[in-house]
Amino acid sequence: MTELFICEDNPAIAKQITAHAANVIEENKLNFTIKLTTSNPTTLLNIVNSSKEPGVYFLDIDLGSNVMDGIELAQKIRELDPRGFIIFITSDTEKFQHTFKYKIEALDYIVKQDTDNLEQRLLECLTTILSRNPKNNEQSLFSIKDGTRIITEKYSNILFFEVSSKVHKIKMHSLTKQAEFYGSLKDVETELLKHNFFRCHQSYLINLTNVKEVDVKNRFVYMINGQKCEVSYRALTELKKMMKKA
Structure with a gap:
């Protein structure tokens, strides 16, 4: 199973994203497991450093850490896990545009305030990841977008x-x-x-x-x-x- 990591300094948002991600994985029988939810970038990096498989990282772009912000964390993750998938969590979409100059190659971003579409955005991200990394037919998904929903x-x-x-x-x-x-x-x-x-x-x-x-x-x-x-x-x-x- 592909491991999911969530790094968000707001406890309420971290809890919300974790719960919605778990729900999306369960409802759609996706081949993911939530490995860690934390506000500490160092804790996350220690685990990434010992991991052998590509992971999926949901990172708060405005991480209120005195150690590093979300972009710095993403850069370090990219060094340790060049094939991993990074999705930024942000309250300001313009900040996501600035990440391109750092060549982080983030997959997507999720807007914190858009709670009504949070599960849909999580599903879009995870199905995209699966479509890019089908290990075998058993794990591969049929996925089609129909209006505002994705059927998988x-x-x-x-x-x-x-x-x-x-x-x-x-x-x-x-x-x-x-x-x-x-x-x-x-x-x-x-x-x-x-x-x-x-x-x-x-x-x-x-x-x-x-x-x-x-x-x-x-x-x-x-x-x-x-x-x-x-x-x-x-x-x-x-x-x-x-x-x-x-």
Whole structure:
């Protein structure tokens, strides 16, 4: 699991970010764990110095420490963890712009006052990190932005996508949830072919990994949870071949 570190000198904000991050990780089954929440930059650096894997760091840019501020802390973290991800926490977005001259390569920033969108911003940051560092298909995520929300799910949990009864919408069925979003099945198919998905019908895109049975006579495919999808005549022959290879 990728470790998360939070360094914020305001106890209330630190508690809030930690709680929201934990909630985002739990709700979306993300492969992260919160390792440390602290106001002490030295404590954080000591742990980073002994860590072997890239981490994720949420740093207060205005860290009220007599040791170092958030930018100095980020520079030291970058020296110790060049492949880690840094996200600044700030009350002033203009200060984030100044970080570019220090070549810290921060991933993003989160505005302290924007509490209504805090979980959404945390989710955006974490899903971006996962998309850049997929260790394997089991941990990789399908992620799509739909208006103001981001829908995510592990590829391994997805059962199938189908054309929704609502115009221009696609419905995702997984082992943990159902979700609808604007898009076309063709676009989803293009993205997911490399993850063992198959277009069995003009209205269905199935995850071959989660197929339980193919009813050749009636042209249905049954998923591991019992749901079924229709199979077209044209796709049936190819589906049988692919299932034999699986």
